[in-house]
Amino acid sequence: MLKKIKVEEAIGTQLAHDITEIRPGEFKGPAFRKGHTVCDDDICHLQKLGKNHLYLLDLEEDEVHENQAAAILAGGLAGAGVVWENNPREGKISLHAAFDGLLTIDTAALAAFNMVEEVMCATLHSHTLVKKGELVAAMRAIPLVMKRAPVERAAAIARQNGGVVAVKPLRKARVGLVITGSEVYHGLIEDKFAPTLSRKVTELGSEVAGVTFAPDDEGRIADAIRRHLDSGCDLLLLSGGMSVDPDDVTRKAIRQAGAGEVHYGAAALPGAMFLTATIGEVPLLGVPACGLHHRVTVLDLVLPRILAGERIGRKELAFIGHGGLCRDCPACSYPHCPFGKGS
Amino acid sequence: MKPFHELLETSAAAHGHLCPGQVVGVRMAILGCRLIGLDEPTRRDQIKKLIVYVEMDRCTADAVAHVTGVKLGRRSLKFMDYGIMAATFVNLETGRAFRVLSTEEARSLAAVYAPEVDGKSARQLAAYRRMPDSVLFRVQKVRVKLDACDLPGPTRRKAVCSRCGQVVRDGREAVADGGILCKPCTEDCYFSHPREVAWPDMNWTPQEAGAPAAEPAGRRACTLLHLH
Numbered sequence: 001m002l003k004k005i006k007v008e009e010a011i012g013t014q015l016a017h018d019i020t021e022i023r024p025g026e027f028k029g030p031a032f033r034k035g036h037t038v039c040d041d042d043i044c045h046l047q048k049l050g051k052n053h054l055y056l057l058d059l060e061e062d063e064v065h066e067n068q069a070a071a072i073l074a075g076g077l078a079g080a081g082v083v084w085e086n087n088p089r090e091g092k093i094s095l096h097a098a099f100d101g102l103l104t105i106d107t108a109a110l111a112a113f114n115m116v117e118e119v120m121c122a123t124l125h126s127h128t129l130v131k132k133g134e135l136v137a138a139m140r141a142i143p144l145v146m147k148r149a150p151v152e153r154a155a156a157i158a159r160q161n162g163g164v165v166a167v168k169p170l171r172k173a174r175v176g177l178v179i180t181g182s183e184v185y186h187g188l189i190e191d192k193f194a195p196t197l198s199r200k201v202t203e204l205g206s207e208v209a210g211v212t213f214a215p216d217d218e219g220r221i222a223d224a225i226r227r228h229l230d231s232g233c234d235l236l237l238l239s240g241g242m243s244v245d246p247d248d249v250t251r252k253a254i255r256q257a258g259a260g261e262v263h264y265g266a267a268a269l270p271g272a273m274f275l276t277a278t279i280g281e282v283p284l285l286g287v288p289a290c291g292l293h294h295r296v297t298v299l300d301l302v303l304p305r306i307l308a309g310e311r312i313g314r315k316e317l318a319f320i321g322h323g324g325l326c327r328d329c330p331a332c333s334y335p336h337c338p339f340g341k342g343s
Numbered sequence: 344m345k346p347f348h349e350l351l352e353t354s355a356a357a358h359g360h361l362c363p364g365q366v367v368g369v370r371m372a373i374l375g376c377r378l379i380g381l382d383e384p385t386r387r388d389q390i391k392k393l394i395v396y397v398e399m400d401r402c403t404a405d406a407v408a409h410v411t412g413v414k415l416g417r418r419s420l421k422f423m424d425y426g427i428m429a430a431t432f433v434n435l436e437t438g439r440a441f442r443v444l445s446t447e448e449a450r451s452l453a454a455v456y457a458p459e460v461d462g463k464s465a466r467q468l469a470a471y472r473r474m475p476d477s478v479l480f481r482v483q484k485v486r487v488k489l490d491a492c493d494l495p496g497p498t499r500r501k502a503v504c505s506r507c508g509q510v511v512r513d514g515r516e517a518v519a520d521g522g523i524l525c526k527p528c529t530e531d532c533y534f535s536h537p538r539e540v541a542w543p544d545m546n547w548t549p550q551e552a553g554a555p556a557a558e559p560a561g562r563r564a565c566t567l568l569h570l571h
Contacts, residue, residue, distance in 0.1 A: 107455060108452070108455040108456045111452055111455045112448070112452050112455075112456075112474070112477075112478040115446075115448035115451065115452060116448075153477050153481065156475070156477040157475065157477045157478055160475040160477065160478070315459060318459075319458070319459075
């Protein structure tokens with residue numbers, strides 16, 4: 001329960017909450033912290049901040065202060081790989097990445113959490129690559145005093161799958177590259193795929209264990225896949241031969257090599273003819289020719305998720321559709337653009 | 344209690360169709376029973392401990408009644424015509440009572456819990472299976488004042504309407520102008536202008552098993568009269 005008193009009569013009382021001061025372009029933060037004992041000198045400062053009245057706090061048994069509520073909520077929201085300090089400022093608590101990795105947001109649980117009245121949480125987009133210590137989410141209980149029950153319900157909603165906000169580490173994969181295409185294999189044109197794919201792999205902390213070139217021949221491509229698997233590769237990237245021409249046989253070769261689950265076609269441009277498959281537990285990614293022309297394609301959306309341990313199947317490739325259209329800007333600003341942020 | 348999917352299947356069969364309201368009702372009943380400490384509400388030793396108040400006459404109400412086994416005729420099912428998707432579960436032995444409310448936001452959240460399912464009803468059906476209780480429901484601990492006349496068991500009291508002579512059971516009579524009245528004799532009644540009538544085949548009686556066949560239905564149909 002809150003009791004309103006005139007600021008002049010507040011000397012000797014303790015502030016019920018942080019009091020924010022904003023000096024445009026100069027400062028925004030708490031001028032006074034919760035618990036501060038108001039003294040004579042404070043009155044003028046408080047009045048300059050527009051405070052002619054203050055609240056005296058007298059919590060009922062079923063009520064919690066915003067700072068206590070924020071801590072309960074943060075405990076529910078923070079999943080694996082996320083850290084936070086129980087030191088709310090102006091009722092807010094920030095969540096940070098505990099290590100480098102891929103941010104994942106349980107968007108359904110986040111929506112359900114935010115549907116509870118008087119609590120909020122805002123996050124970065126799911127599947128964003130983040131660095132250790134980076135701010136990934138922030139939340140607050142909006143009123144100064146809340147009933148405990150809705151706070152605890154919101155926290156339960158948040159932890160329904162182990163926390164709304166999580167950071168997954170990227171595994172260090174041994175990647176086998178299979179560069180297909182008779183024109184490259186026979187030296188009619190120079191390959192550009194191997195260096196492009198190698199750069200994307202190593203930027204994510206994995207290593208390229210081997211590169212094999214194969215002509216447009218199902219058997220030869222399937223052999224190359226098997227050789228990489230036999231040599232211990234735990235992720236394979238295949239380039240070329242993903243289109244609809246009669247010479248494009250990479251898909252067939254992937255099946256011939258023993259892939260059980262093959263998903264062809266992603267709801268992204270560039271990247272419509274992208275493919276995911278698995279042989280045993282090893283993921284295979286088929287990269288269409290757009291990977292040569294565009295700096296960023298669907299591969300950049302999927303590869304970090306694969307390294308974070310996700311299985312990318314029909315549903316995941318379909319859900320990329322919302323936000324999966326690259327604007328093809330003259331100066332690419334990815335990842336600070338909407339590409340891939342809708343799923 | 345049987346597993347959720349079995350309860351949903353039998354509840355939908357008893358209700359007549361599977362719908363989102365059935366999912367909500369089955370889950371509401373499972374949660375309500377859990378909160379008041381009954382794990383087998385339809386079993387003989389628990390059935391008499393339970394009273395359920397349903398606040399809506401929708402699909403959900405049938406599912407709640409099916410899972411808990413409460414019945415209007417046993418006085419274990421109480422219908423409160425509030426138009427609210429809620430039910431209160433009362434343990435008569437302990438006095439504990441919890442009111443379980445279906446959240447409105449669950450409807451808005453169906454799209455995020457079952458985004459791959461097309462069609463409003465199918466999407467809600469899938470989403471309401473997936474949502475945790477914390478999203479689907481809010482719960483209030485409540486006190487329910489139960490009068491002896493509300494409880495299961497024999498009729499506690501009979502009164503006679505001073506205007507029409509109707510016998511009224513269990514304290515449902517009204518007192519007006521110093522006299523006892525049945526509800527139809529007050530203005531607080533769902534019908535008006537009652538007038539007693541005669542009806543066709545007034546002497547029909549159910550046949551005992553093995554008795555000769557009844558007269559043809561066609562002939563009976565011919566005797567239908569307009570009721571004025």
